[in-house]
Every structure is written in C-alpha cells, then in structure tokens.
Amino acid sequence: MRGIIGSVALILFFWTLQQIPLADAVTIQYTSPIFTTLMGVWLAGERVSAFRWFFIFLSFMGVVLIQGFDPRVSTFMLGVGLTASVFTGWAYTLVRKLTATEHPLVIVLYFPLVALPVSAVFCLFQWVTPRGMEWFHLLSVGISTQIAQYCITNAYQRSEVSRISPFNYLGIVYAVILGMILFNEKLNMPTLLGIGLVLSGILAGWRLKK
Numbered sequence: 001m002r003g004i005i006g007s008v009a010l011i012l013f014f015w016t017l018q019q020i021p022l023a024d025a026v027t028i029q030y031t032s033p034i035f036t037t038l039m040g041v042w043l044a045g046e047r048v049s050a051f052r053w054f055f056i057f058l059s060f061m062g063v064v065l066i067q068g069f070d071p072r073v074s075t076f077m078l079g080v081g082l083t084a085s086v087f088t089g090w091a092y093t094l095v096r097k098l099t100a101t102e103h104p105l106v107i108v109l110y111f112p113l114v115a116l117p118v119s120a121v122f123c124l125f126q127w128v129t130p131r132g133m134e135w136f137h138l139l140s141v142g143i144s145t146q147i148a149q150y151c152i153t154n155a156y157q158r159s160e161v162s163r164i165s166p167f168n169y170l171g172i173v174y175a176v177i178l179g180m181i182l183f184n185e186k187l188n189m190p191t192l193l194g195i196g197l198v199l200s201g202i203l204a205g206w207r208l209k210k
Helices: 002-019 021-030 032-043 048-069 075-098 104-126 134-158 161-183 189-207
Strands: none
Touching: 002 021, 002 075, 002 104, 002 189, 021 075, 021 161, 021 189, 032 075, 048 189, 075 134, 104 134, 134 161
C-alpha cells in the first residue's frame, strides 16, 4: 500500500511540475503535512492541539491565495496537486505505522519496487532516450530521492508525523529560488504572500510541543 499510494502521489506531482510554475507546484504539494496530520489522527491515533489545527488552516489559506491570484494555476491542476498531497500524506502515515515493525530500508525498498513497473508501462509508449547531461540529472534525481526517503523514514520512526512533516515546507524556499534562477519564473506579490502564509503557518505549528 505504501508503494502504490506513494507512486500515485509522485506521478501526479510530476504532472503538476509540467503544467504550472515550479514554486506554485511545490507549494501546493507541500500542503501534504495538512493531510499527514489528518491521517495521523485517523490512522495512527495521534492527538493534535487546537493551536496546531489553526496553523494548519493558515497554511491552507496560503495555498488558496496562490491559486486565486496566479492565473497560471487552473482549478483542475490545483485539484491534481491537492490530490497528490492527499496521497503523500497517506503514504507518510503508513510509513509511521510501518516503522513499528519494519527497518527503514525495507520501507524505502517497497516504494521503487512498485513505482518501477508502474513507470515502465508509461515508458513503453513515451520512452525518450536520455542524452549527455540528462543521464547525470536523472541519476541525481534517483540517488537524492533514495537518500531523502531513507532520512524521512528514520525521522518518522522517531517522532509523530505531525511534528516531522512540516520540515517538507523548507522545499518551498528552494523551489522559489530555483524557479527564478533556472526558469526565469516571476512571482507576483499575492503569490509571495500566499507562500509566506504557508511557511509561517507550518513553522509556527511545528514549534508547538503538542
């Protein structure tokens, strides 16, 4: 289940990366801590304080602000991004439950074990042979992803999902910077305000003890 749900989340997220600006796609994806917290309450029986719920709501309002003022983000692609976030939160919660009985490397193994054959189906119809530096870029994605998966799995093994998942939001800062440097993406003030709400809400919520 972790492999299937994680694969769906990843495919949908890559789809949003192709269709909307990098910073917006990553910000929408990083609403996953909201759904991770919800799943943690439902599946893992974790307790979340009213203050943390408030900061989660604040982060969600930031995403609404981004979509409402960035015409490049359609309602449909927003829905695709949020669906990816739901599945990401679900996958992280399953990781939290699995850490009680499984070694982190075992949990990490099952993600690509499922994702590989699923991706292979798409490759049969849309395969493009990488050239030159594309090999390096693709290998870098694979290696860095596996390292990240191992680290996040270890983190979920040692603490509650509602406390660990907010760290994902640091990726928004990287996405904004790289989007401007590599793709010349320009963000308007309402979009930046939305990103700021997301970061403020999630970081303030993380600092709460409960």
